[in-house]
Amino acid sequence: MLKETTALLFLLLAASTESARILAFFPISAKSHQFLFRPIIEELANRGHEVVYYTGLGYDKVPQGIKEIILEQQTKSISKKHFTFVEFGEFSIPKVTSIMYDMFLLSAPAFLSSPKMQELIHSNEKFDAIIMESYLTHQFVSPLIHKFGAVGIEVRPLGDSAWVHELSGLPDNPSYQLDYQYEHTNDLNFFEKLYNVYVTSIMTVLGYYYLYKHQAVADTYMNYTGWETRPSLYQMVSNRSIILTNSHFAVGYPIPSAPHRKEIGGINIRPTKPLPEDLQTYMDQSKQGVIYMSLGSNIRVSDVASGDIREDFMSVFKELPYNVLMKWETDYPGKLPPNVKLSSWFPQQDVLAHKNCVLFITHGGYLSITEAVHFGVPLVGIPFFGDQGKNLILVEEAGYGRMLRYRNISRDNIAWTVKEVLSNKRYKEEAMRRSKLFRDRRHSPAEEAAYWVEHAIKYPNALVPKAVWLSFVQLHLIDVQLFILATAICLIWVTSKLICVVRKLCKSKPKEKSVSKKKLRKTD
Numbered sequence: 001m002l003k004e005t006t007a008l009l010f011l012l013l014a015a016s017t018e019s020a021r022i023l024a025f026f027p028i029s030a031k032s033h034q035f036l037f038r039p040i041i042e043e044l045a046n047r048g049h050e051v052v053y054y055t056g057l058g059y060d061k062v063p064q065g066i067k068e069i070i071l072e073q074q075t076k077s078i079s080k081k082h083f084t085f086v087e088f089g090e091f092s093i094p095k096v097t098s099i100m101y102d103m104f105l106l107s108a109p110a111f112l113s114s115p116k117m118q119e120l121i122h123s124n125e126k127f128d129a130i131i132m133e134s135y136l137t138h139q140f141v142s143p144l145i146h147k148f149g150a151v152g153i154e155v156r157p158l159g160d161s162a163w164v165h166e167l168s169g170l171p172d173n174p175s176y177q178l179d180y181q182y183e184h185t186n187d188l189n190f191f192e193k194l195y196n197v198y199v200t201s202i203m204t205v206l207g208y209y210y211l212y213k214h215q216a217v218a219d220t221y222m223n224y225t226g227w228e229t230r231p232s233l234y235q236m237v238s239n240r241s242i243i244l245t246n247s248h249f250a251v252g253y254p255i256p257s258a259p260h261r262k263e264i265g266g267i268n269i270r271p272t273k274p275l276p277e278d279l280q281t282y283m284d285q286s287k288q289g290v291i292y293m294s295l296g297s298n299i300r301v302s303d304v305a306s307g308d309i310r311e312d313f314m315s316v317f318k319e320l321p322y323n324v325l326m327k328w329e330t331d332y333p334g335k336l337p338p339n340v341k342l343s344s345w346f347p348q349q350d351v352l353a354h355k356n357c358v359l360f361i362t363h364g365g366y367l368s369i370t371e372a373v374h375f376g377v378p379l380v381g382i383p384f385f386g387d388q389g390k391n392l393i394l395v396e397e398a399g400y401g402r403m404l405r406y407r408n409i410s411r412d413n414i415a416w417t418v419k420e421v422l423s424n425k426r427y428k429e430e431a432m433r434r435s436k437l438f439r440d441r442r443h444s445p446a447e448e449a450a451y452w453v454e455h456a457i458k459y460p461n462a463l464v465p466k467a468v469w470l471s472f473v474q475l476h477l478i479d480v481q482l483f484i485l486a487t488a489i490c491l492i493w494v495t496s497k498l499i500c501v502v503r504k505l506c507k508s509k510p511k512e513k514s515v516s517k518k519k520l521r522k523t524d
Contacts, residue, residue, distance in 0.1 A: 019050065020049045021049070021127050022041075022052070022129045022453070023144070024041045024055075025132040025144065026055050026133055027056045027138065028057075029055075029056035035268045036155065036268055037131075039267045040155065040453070043446040043450040047450060052069065053069065055069070072114055072116070084303075086406055089383065089384045089386075093179075104138065126148070129457050132154065133156065135161075139210075140221075143222040145239055151457050153243075155246075156243060158245070158366060159180075159263065159265070161180055162177075162204055166207060166475075168240075169470070177200075181387070182390065183390045184196075184390070184393065238468045239468075240468075241461050242453065243258070243260060244264050245261060246264060247263050251370055258468075266374060267446055268371070269374050270349065272349065276347075279347075289356050289359075290323050290358065291322050291358065291418070292324075292351050292352065292357055292360050293325070293362075294327040295384075296367075299363055301326065301328055304384070315411055320422075324340040327344065328343070359377065361380045361382070364392040364403075366387060366391060369395065372401075372431070373438050378428050379401035380402050381401060381403045381404070383405075384406065398430060400431040401431075
């Protein structure tokens with residue numbers, strides 16, 4: 001008994017020495033982002049690590065092993081006051097990117113000067129690792145890694161980002177790699193490649209430009225003891241031992257990636273739960289099948305599907321032999337078809353997992369698409385902004401769904417698209433094939449993420465390539481290219497001068513001969 005107790009104590013001691021104290025810093029209040037972060041920190045807590053979770057959106061019930069600190073939201077709303085989601089999605093790529101950067105920069109002073117943030121910035125806390133979503137939005141908080149001397153872990157909601165790839169040391173190749181805002185497949189003709197060079201360049205240039213602005217914010221508010229000795233913000237932003245991206249080749253394209261960038265697409269997928277009793281009965285009795293319609297957590301269906309669009313959808317639904325579950329956030333202003341059921345919330349994954357769910361009408365957000373792929377449900381997508389358009393173009397190319405453009409929505413377009421996906425079995429077959437590919441993994445995405453976090457804590461920067469620490473000029477070989485260009489110009493100049501000299505010599509020789517002949521004649 002004594003030996004068993006001693007062995008148990010040794011095992012507990014070993015476990016405690018391997019546990020880490022981790023700061024999970026995710027101030028964005030968007031639900032879709034938190035759906036990505038939380039499975040990571042929950043898995044880390046289950047493995048015995050202590051997680052301190054700074055968030056803009058609190059848990060209903062905080063899991064064991066996680067200490068939650070809710071940050072006041074200071075982000076200024078721009079989407080409702082100045083333009084709609086539809087208008088936002090139609091802006092140019094430079095304008096959309098600048099708006100996103102500016103929005104968070106405007107809120108940064110209030111956010112960083114808040115009592116809880118200043119307490120953290122000037123605290124004597126100890127952390128082994130910091131997990132954050134900072135690229136594009138909160139790059140000015142990267143000095144926290146320097147402040148606490150911790151390992152940096154970045155989590156990205158999207159995989160296709162020219163700026164993220166730039167910071168990972170493996171910039172995009174515009175011949176086939178596309179930023180998330182370029183709505184196209186990777187099969188590009190010459191002019192599409194030319195435009196892709198423009199998009200990649202714009203995203204990279206704006207990334208460096210706003211990084212300079214973030215530097216000023218960090219220097220003003222991140223002034224903890226010893227901050228004067230820290231490196232530039234560019235170096236601190238690049239200082240990530242692991243970059244976890246919400247991506248997977250089954251829902252997109254396989255691309256080369258830096259060794260410290262790891263895919264965790266599907267991390268939002270959780271074990272299926274039983275449906276509420278009334279909803280379970282509704283779906284069980286829908287023998288023909290159920291169409292599920294939701295536009296995510298940020299877009300209200302009742303806002304964008306107003307007036308004629310609402311009536312067009314209801315007219316099509318009424319004629320279909322399927323029941324419909326439709327997310328609707330307000331009181332419905334008209335008479336509902338008998339086969340349509342509304343609610344402000346549905347347990348989306350559990351609905352998609354039901355055998356009678358035959359179609360998912362979605363906004364095309366990456367989390368929603370991964371859920372549809374995981375459960376093998378074909379889809380119809382209506383993109384609004386961000387990566388949604390590109391996601392749905394890839395869905396169409398892959399063959400497990402169709403896309404409707406919001407500005408082109410009509411009753412005929414809705415009817416044709418919905419009936420096409422439901423009647424043509426190739427969409428369901430491809431959805432099931434993708435589901436098998438998506439599910440075929442050695443570990444769950446949460447286990448994969450936790451493993452790489454632990455790996456980074458044990459071996460900081462072990463996978464980080466030299467390219468990460470190079471400047472823009474060095475990384476893109478600007479200095480070498482300028483040298484080659486200067487050398488070429490010099491060679492051309494020297495060559496042209498030599499040619500001129502040779503030509504002059506060639507022209508002068510016949511004159512000398514003719515002069516000498518004249519002299520000879522005179523002497524004769």
